[in-house]
Amino acid sequence: MDISVVIPLYNEEESIPELSEWIDKVMKTNNYTYEIIFVDDGSSDDSWEVIKKLKSQNNNIKAKKFRRNYGKAAGLHTGFEIAKGNVVITMDADLQDSPEEIPGLYKMIIEEKYDLVSGWKKKRFDPIFSKNLPSKLFNFAARVISGIKLHDFNCGLKAYKNKVIKAIEIYGEMHRYIPILAKEAGFKNIGEKVVEHQKRKYGVTKYGLNRFINGFLDLLSVAFVTKFIKKPMHFFGALGTMFFLIGFVILVWLSYAKYALDQYKMTERPLFFLGLLAIIFGSQLFLTGFLGDIISRNSSIRNDYQIEEEL
Numbered sequence: 252m253d254i255s256v257v258i259p260l261y262n263e264e265e266s267i268p269e270l271s272e273w274i275d276k277v278m279k280t281n282n283y284t285y286e287i288i289f290v291d292d293g294s295s296d297d298s299w300e301v302i303k304k305l306k307s308q309n310n311n312i313k314a315k316k317f318r319r320n321y322g323k324a325a326g327l328h329t330g331f332e333i334a335k336g337n338v339v340i341t342m343d344a345d346l347q348d349s350p351e352e353i354p355g356l357y358k359m360i361i362e363e364k365y366d367l368v369s370g371w372k373k374k375r376f377d378p379i380f381s382k383n384l385p386s387k388l389f390n391f392a393a394r395v396i397s398g399i400k401l402h403d404f405n406c407g408l409k410a411y412k413n414k415v416i417k418a419i420e421i422y423g424e425m426h427r428y429i430p431i432l433a434k435e436a437g438f439k440n441i442g443e444k445v446v447e448h449q450k451r452k453y454g455v456t457k458y459g460l461n462r463f464i465n466g467f468l469d470l471l472s473v474a475f476v477t478k479f480i481k482k483p484m485h486f487f488g489a490l491g492t493m494f495f496l497i498g499f500v501i502l503v504w505l506s507y508a509k510y511a512l513d514q515y516k517m518t519e520r521p522l523f524f525l526g527l528l529a530i531i532f533g534s535q536l537f538l539t540g541f542l543g544d545i546i547s548r549n550s551s552i553r554n555d556y557q558i559e560e561e562l
Contacts, residue, residue, distance in 0.1 A: 253283040254357060255336030255413075259326025260344035261292040264301050265453035267344060271305050271312065274350045278311075281354050288313045288330045289344075293320035324426040331416040337361070339416050343407040345451055352446045356410035359442055366415050366438035369401050369430055370408035372448035389427070397431045401443050404430060408446050412438075487540030495533030501526030 256274055260267065271287060278285045289302050291314065299316050306312045315329055327341060338360045342348035352370065359368045386405060393404045405427045419432045430441050505517045505526065517523045 252286060252336045253338065254278070254285040254353065255288060255330075255334035255339045256285065256350075256353070257288045257290070257327060257330030257334055257339060257341045258344050259290045259292055259323050259330065259341075260294065260298060261320060262294045262296045262298060263344040263453070264294070264296045264298045266346045267298060267301050268305060269452075270344060270346055270350070271309065274353070275309060275311070277350045277353050281357075283353075283357070286311050286313055286334075286336060288315075288334060290314070290326040290330050291316040292322065292326045293317045322424070324421045324423055327426050327429075328421050331421075334413065334416060337413055339411045339413055341407060341409050341411075346453070347449050347451055348408040349447045349449060352408060352444070355444060356408075359444060360410050360412055363442070364440065365410075365442040366412050366440045367430060367433050368410045368442045368444055369403065370406040370446035371401070371403045371443050372406055373402070373445050374448060393428060393431070397428075397434065399430050399434060399441055401430060401441070403443075404428060406446070483543030484540040487536045487543060491533045491536030491538075491540060493533070494529045494536060498526040498529030498531075498533060501529065 258270070267289070274285075274287055287309075289312065291299050291302060293316075299314075302312070302314045302316075306314060313333065315333075317325070317329075330341075331339065338357050340353055340356055342350070348370070356368050356370075359365050386403070390402060390404055394400060409429070411433075415433050415436070415438050418436045418438070419429065421429060421432065425432065434441065501522055502517075505520065505523055509517050
């Protein structure tokens with residue numbers, strides 16, 4: 252199979268028929284063998300009934316429905332598990348991602364040998380302050396932390412080699428940072444393609460302001476997990492040692508000031524308590540790193556290495 256199109260959705264009953272027909276037209280025009288995988292994230296409207304009707308008309312459609320709303324990452328993860336296409340393309344169900352971009356994305360994976368291609372909505376139709384500006388700030392932070400030079404980490408329109416989506420696991424709000432997870436899994440040939448962003452035709456956005464808070468917290472989480480999940484002592488141990496040394500130097504200086512310079516009592520100076528606190532905090536961080544290392548060495552992921560080929 253050439254292409255799997257994975258589409259997580261929530262309350263998009265109006266746009267699904269048009270999107271399905273549009274994808275089918277693009278696939279037939281380019282002679283692709285394909286499947287469309289709809290993952291209904293617990294919709295409260297008639298989205299699932301619409302999907303069942305479309306399935307009866309098109310055998311290339313597959314679908315799963317969650318009992319309740321779990322989020323976009325869960326929808327993508329479920330779709331990735333069953334995707335069989337050599338190239339897997341993800342897009343949103345709200346018709347803001349154009350299926351006309353599929354051939355270009357497919358060629359970049361197959362002909363230009365990219366592992367992952369992320370769409371870049373260079374010209375957006377979203378509100379500036381509620382979506383555009385926060386998105387730019389998050390993308391800047393993600394570029395700095397990951398070293399991946401993408402303009403739009405959160406674009407729903409992406410293309411992957413099949414082995415990429417089988418090698419990563421996404422949860423929480425991690426769908427925003429799939430390129431970072433892919434890079435950590437060893438897929439470093441990551442590209443970008445300017446794609447058309449269309450105005451929303453039906454309904455309203457399903458994301459509130461809390462997504463920016465969650466997105467920021469998940470960025471910190473993915474940054475830590477990708478760098479220190481198998482070596483927590485390198486993070487906590489380094490911080491703990493730094494704080495311990497700061498506290499130790501403070502207490503040594505106060506001891507010298509008391510006994511060599513005959514100054515007033517150590518415990519009468521606020522600096523004494525600061526030094527004591529730094530030593531305690533540093534010791535706790537060091538112990539956290541030590542325990543984290545023990546857990547990591549006994550964890551099932553300690554030897555979770557990605558094998559490229561096997562003879």
